[in-house]
Amino acid sequence: MQPSLIREAIATAARAVVLPAGINKLTTSGYVPDSVLAPHFFVGEYEQVYDRAMARGLDELTFTCRLLVSRTDDRSAQKVLDDMLAGSGPASLKAAIEVARGAPGDYALGGLAHDLHVMRVQGYRWYEHAGSTYVGAELMIKVIGEG
Template sequence: MQISAVRDAIADAARAVTMPDGIPALTCTGYATDAVTVPHFYVGDYTITFDKTFGRGQDEVEFTCAVLVSRADDLSGQKILDGLLSGGGPGSLKAAIEVARGAPGEYALGGLADDLHVTRVQSYRWYEVAGTQYLGAELVVRVIGEGGT
């Protein structure tokens, strides 16, 4: 798998989220940024498990992504974040990202991986980026793909 391309493809998939009326579109990047425009999704750190199948056939990568929202109004920020973290619907990051799995028999992320799955949400808390605090949470995206590239 080409990690940089996969990071960008996950961010592209997240852009399909529909935000509630009056809330700006979700900005998405394949990397952490020090210039956050809320609401913001980014693909952060990752862990790789090599050699899931014999002969460098497949690797498994778990990407820890984050979504940040404004804390100008604590209640409305939490409601926006809750919508983004929901398991389904037009505002669900899980649903938007998993569309990139492709149809049965197709490769995921436009051919960059064999499959992907948003496995969990974690760390719902305050995050600080470049001296500013945001309300946010992490999503873990498991991607499996060719190990030899």
């Protein structure tokens, strides 16, 4: 698996979310950006476990992705964040990203991996990024594929 290609594919899948009227469209990147235009989703750090199956048969990557939302109004910003962290619905990042799993029996992320799973949300808090403060959270995404 090529982590840089997978990072970009996850960011592309996240763009499918549909935010409520009046909210800026979600911007995304497959890397940690210098600055963001909120709301923004990006693929940050990752951990890689080699050799989950013998002879380089399977590797496992766990990506820490961040979602940052403008805090112009604390309450409305957290509502938008909550909508995107929901397990389902038009604004759900989990639902949008997991569409990239493909049909049963297909490879995920357009053939880049065997499968992926948005596992959990963590770190719901205030984040400072490039000198600005945002309300945000992290999504942990596991991707498995050939080593």
